[in-house]
Amino acid sequence: MAKIIVVTSGKGGVGKTTTSASISTGLAKRGLRTVVIDFDVGLRNLDLIMNCERRVVYDFVNVIQGEATLNQALIRDKRVENLYILPASQTRDKEALTKEGVEKVLNQLAEQFDYIICDSPAGIEHGALMALYFADEAVVVTNPEVSSVRDSDRILGILQSKSRRSELGLDPVKEHLLLTRYNPERVERGEMLSIEDVNDILSIPLLGCIPESMAVLNASNSGVPVILDEESTAGQAYDDAVARLLGEERELRFLDLQKKGIFKRMFGG
Amino acid sequence: MSFFDYFRNKKGPNTASIAKERLQIIVAHERNTRGQPDYLPQLQQELLDVIRKYVAIQDDQVQVQLDKNDSCSVLELNVTLPDKV
Numbered sequence: 001m002a003k004i005i006v007v008t009s010g011k012g013g014v015g016k017t018t019t020s021a022s023i024s025t026g027l028a029k030r031g032l033r034t035v036v037i038d039f040d041v042g043l044r045n046l047d048l049i050m051n052c053e054r055r056v057v058y059d060f061v062n063v064i065q066g067e068a069t070l071n072q073a074l075i076r077d078k079r080v081e082n083l084y085i086l087p088a089s090q091t092r093d094k095e096a097l098t099k100e101g102v103e104k105v106l107n108q109l110a111e112q113f114d115y116i117i118c119d120s121p122a123g124i125e126h127g128a129l130m131a132l133y134f135a136d137e138a139v140v141v142t143n144p145e146v147s148s149v150r151d152s153d154r155i156l157g158i159l160q161s162k163s164r165r166s167e168l169g170l171d172p173v174k175e176h177l178l179l180t181r182y183n184p185e186r187v188e189r190g191e192m193l194s195i196e197d198v199n200d201i202l203s204i205p206l207l208g209c210i211p212e213s214m215a216v217l218n219a220s221n222s223g224v225p226v227i228l229d230e231e232s233t234a235g236q237a238y239d240d241a242v243a244r245l246l247g248e249e250r251e252l253r254f255l256d257l258q259k260k261g262i263f264k265r266m267f268g269g
Numbered sequence: 270m271s272f273f274d275y276f277r278n279k280k281g282p283n284t285a286s287i288a289k290e291r292l293q294i295i296v297a298h299e300r301n302t303r304g305q306p307d308y309l310p311q312l313q314q315e316l317l318d319v320i321r322k323y324v325a326i327q328d329d330q331v332q333v334q335l336d337k338n339d340s341c342s343v344l345e346l347n348v349t350l351p352d353k354v
């Protein structure tokens with residue numbers, strides 16, 4: 001049975017698309033059949049980050065409306081085997097993502113894939129609700145900053161009350177916190193919320209902490225998910241996050257040395 | 270104050286701890302109002318207006334809360350009156 005994972009946040013520009021690209025690439029690299037869906041109708045972006053923008057012919061909405069088959073719309077990644085991208089529509093209105101339509105496509109994908117990653121648009125409107133509705137797990141991408149943390153808490157509330165799992169009374173959506181754009185120096189100076197701070201407020205299990213890194217911009221410039229930049233701290237931190245998603249235990253890295261003891265305790269590692 | 274805050278304080282103002290405090294307050298408040306019907310804030314305001322016709326009270330002296338059970342919902346209304354009415 002395929003696992004559906006939404007990458008969500010409430011707030012825009014926190015790193016959802018960056019995260020969707022890297023997590024899906026990381027899963028596929030491990031041999032898991034993975035598809036990543038861009039739910040950002042109107043603002044297609046994942047294709048650029050995944051370097052397939054010039055190969056988009058049909059999109060998610062075309063498939064929902066029966067204008068193309070799923071296999072016509074899916075784009076196979078050229079670097080990593082087992083990885084496919086379903087791009088967002090650029091022009092249609094957002095209501096084109098109907099619950100029935102999304103469900104139909106997800107059911108079809110579930111027959112061919114192990115993991116379905118849903119890259120959510122920002123906000124708490126229709127597109128974001130559709131992206132999270134069918135999720136089994138949620139990666140809540142959060143920056144160590146007041147508005148991002150508050151929005152993440154709202155999204156957690158929505159996952160707990162408006163998702164399919166909550167409406168049907170099934171096991172709740174499994175929640176993961178992914179802290180991104182973390183700057184240990186600024187945390188040290190008391191200018192930025194620390195991992196413990198964010199953890200104290202949101203109190204959901206930590207999937208990982210991605211440092212603020214120049215490599216992310218370089219990666220998106222060239223259309224390479226940053227996880228493939230194995231030299232970079234951000235790439236390695238994403239690889240750790242993927243490993244944890246699959247149940248492996250990995251110690252947190254790229255935070256300053258002083259705090260190491262505490263994180264060991266947090267992970268029991 | 271945690272061990273690390275001590276180190277932080279040595280170097281300029283600690284805006285992160287202000288951020289944390291503010292977040293804790295607002296997030297707790299928003300969790301409490303989560304899932305409530307949209308009309309509750311207005312209901313609370315109108316109740317305040319009615320009560321103020323008779324007694325001078327502050328905004329926070331009227332609390333409205335909706336509790337849902339399996340069979341019914343209970344609207345709980347708490348009005349704190351000043352000592353001398």
Ligand SMILES: Nc1ncnc2c1ncn2[C@@H]1O[C@H](COP(=O)(O)OP(=O)(O)O)[C@@H](O)[C@H]1O
Nearest residue numbers: 012013014015016017018181211212213216217
């Ligand atoms: N760890 C990071 N370090 C530096 N820049 C980052 C990091 N994560 C994301 N960014 C940058 O932040 C911006 C927004 O990222 P994106 O993934 O598009 O966010 P979202 O999908 O949530 O809107 C992009 O310019 C991206 O390069």
Ligand SMILES: [Mg+2]
Nearest residue numbers: 016017040045
């Ligand atoms: Mg995005």
